[in-house]
Amino acid sequence: MISMNYDNGLIFLPLGGSGEIGMNLNLYCCDGKWLMVDCGISFADERAPGIDLIVPDARWIAERREDLLAIVVTHAHEDHVGAVARLWDQFRCPVYASPFTAEILSLKLAEEGIEDAVEVNIVSPGSSVQIDAFHLDFVDLTHSIPEMQALMITTPYGRVMHSGDWKLDPAPVVGPESNLEKMQDISTGDVLAMVCDSTNVFKQGVSGSEGDVQESLDSLLARIPTGRVAVTTFASNVARVSTIAQIAERHGRHVVLVGRSLYRMTEAARKSGYLEDLPAFVKEDQAAYLPKDKVLYLCTGSQGEPRGAMARIARDDHPHVSLEGGDTVIFSSKVIPGNEKTLFALHNQLTDLGVNVITEAEEFVHVSGHPARDELARMYEIVKPQISVPVHGEARHLKEHCALALSLGVPEAIEIRNGDMLKLAPGKAEIIDKVHSGRLAVDAGGATPLDGEFLATRRRMIYNGAANALVIVNEKGQITEDPIVRLRGVVDEDLFPDLHEDLKQAIVKRHSELSKRDQTRDSDVEEAARQAIRRTIRRLAGRRPVTDVHVVRIEDEDE
Known part of the structure; x- marks a missing residue:
């Protein structure tokens, strides 16, 4: 350079x-x-x-x-x-x-x-x-x-x-x-x-025109005369919000905004001089009083985000909105690479409810x-x-x-x-x-490096589980009680009936291999037990759990 x-x-x-x-x-x-x-x-x-x-x-x-x-x-x-x-x-x-x-x-x-x-x-x-x-x-x-x-x-x-x-x-x-x-x-x-x-x-x-999508969605909505309709798109796509509101009005449906980010985006747009010619939106808690064929829900969660409105509706976790057989959901957005599994799972959830799911693969609903x-x-x-x-x-x-x-x-x-x-x-x-x-990953309290130890540990815990052990030794370094091991998300313990006994024996054996000097140092005792646990679980189940060992050293009783 x-x-x-x-x-x-x-x-x-x-x-x-x-x-x-x-x-x-x-x-x-x-x-x-x-x-x-x-x-x-x-x-x-x-x-x-x-x-x-x-x-x-x-x-x-x-x-x-x-x-x-x-x-x-x-x-x-x-x-x-x-x-x-x-x-x-x-x-x-x-x-x-x-x-x-x-x-x-x-x-x-x-x-x-x-x-x-x-x-x-x-x-x-x-x-x-x-x-x-x-x-x-x-x-x-x-x-x-x-x-x-x-x-x-x-x-x-x-x-x-x-x-x-x-x-x-x-x-x-x-x-x-x-x-x-x-x-x-x-x-x-x-x-x-x-x-x-x-x-x-x-x-x-060319990428295509929003005006063409408007015509296509208009035609599509004309073919859905009955049942509730829900459309999900990016909240920031103000043009699509306008498109959907206009065609809903033409087909006698009232638009209900579902999701906080949609409220924020449309309010900002109106303050800046956009969306002024659209009819007023209906509030979520009022939509239930409308006939099914007179409502159009405009929802967040087009990428299947767990806390997005569409995912909450699909798992019947939304306080005001529900869908059922005969209703239709239109995903007016593309599938962002990496979101395929999440979105297809959401499509299946909706299908299991009897909802007709329409995406860009079936109709021209997005540019x-x-x-x-x-x-x-x-x-x-x-x-x-x-x-x-x-x-x-x-x-x-x-x-x-x-x-x-x-x-x-x-x-x-x-x-x-x-x-x-x-x-x-x-x-x-x-x-x-x-x-x-x-x-940097934004987590509670601040930002942490995406490739740092904090998230690396979290990933290991998700895929490998966690193990905690308690080892009690005396001043000379001798183990005085059976080690206690607790596993979380490592294996189905019913499938490994001898696992805890194997872990205890492995800890005791590895401890006995330490020198007398090392047995008197807590850090060496902890590391030996950690190695014993991880090697045993890896040999039996192929897992590498996040492992913490606590050493309690007790004083020898006076004679």
Whole structure:
């Protein structure tokens, strides 16, 4: 690596969102001063049991916060804004966001009790701001949430188009179409680099229009004249919420919002001037008084989240909403990779209730908010960057995006990962260093490293169970009582009737192999017993339980 020098030049550094989808955190440096673009979360999977949220490990930039000018948020999706409130205390810098995004952010700041501490600057969509040496032009692009703003970042060393999440939707339902005229105008002349969304790089053609989904859902609802209908989608997909509310009204159904995040998102949208023409939503506790064919539940939990509204309804655990035979559930969302098992289990639960389940596999009920290949090609045609820097994708997405960019005539494409410090100018663009990046699991009381010992122990306990032992010895180190072993989730003990006797004998035998000196040291006695337990259980059952041993040393009685 080349020796680091932040005092001159233009640098791009992702700490989240490159090599993965979600948890976006991007940094730009101009002459030693840093600008953060987005600070989002990711959602946990089975690798983080008991954890809901993952945030970027941003300690590298936190240690340089005196040079961090601001956080600029492109839009209000959780993977772009969700970690601002949780991590802001590490940064303590101003935040810039559009009106709708600021509304969503304000709720998160209030939850953390820091709404009065954070300076939030509201930037009108399509306007511009100057932050030290960075001049930012905001450009409207369509997405599945209002006010998605791409950024043309102009510096003394050149200009960078930071796309954020986007698509080219001719009928977006909520908000304006992508402002390609402005994109064309501000791209006139040399654009040094485009840092661009890679999510749908494998999808041929275009991503599809929200207006087309509206027509399809309208037709689908017309074919469901009886029974309750429940639709689940991402709470942040304000366009889809509007679509569903409009078609429900046309078919004489009242929309019932089910899930707190839907209430919060729709309230923020209305405060920002969206969804004003929709009929009032019915409250959950009032919906039971409506005829079955007059209700449409709009629910959270499209990915089968255990605490999401749809999962609670499926297991008959919701206080106000229930479904039965003859009702219909529409999953108006894609299956996020990794959620397949959870979602299919939810589909089966609903089917067992007699509910008709409809997904994107059966009907046209969802379009993505990210650009497919034709849309990417159109954007490269407009911006004409010298360098393509794909982000917002897994390794395979980034590699394919680089190949696509080169095939479109972009002179250079650089494949990057979290922590790669890319010097863009002056001189040849190249990765000059690798800095610390990582993931933190948000748990009770704070954040802990995703690859740390805490979660590693939790995973071991889930898959291998736990063993606790009590060993009583005298001052000379002799075991005076039978060791006591308690197992939790290790094996079905009814299948191993001799297991506890085997464990006792193994502990005593291993203890007898210690030297007289080691028998007088509690730490050595503990480790010997731990080894005996783990080896015995591994030999009999193939498990490696998390094992704790407590040694009680008693004084010898005086003669």
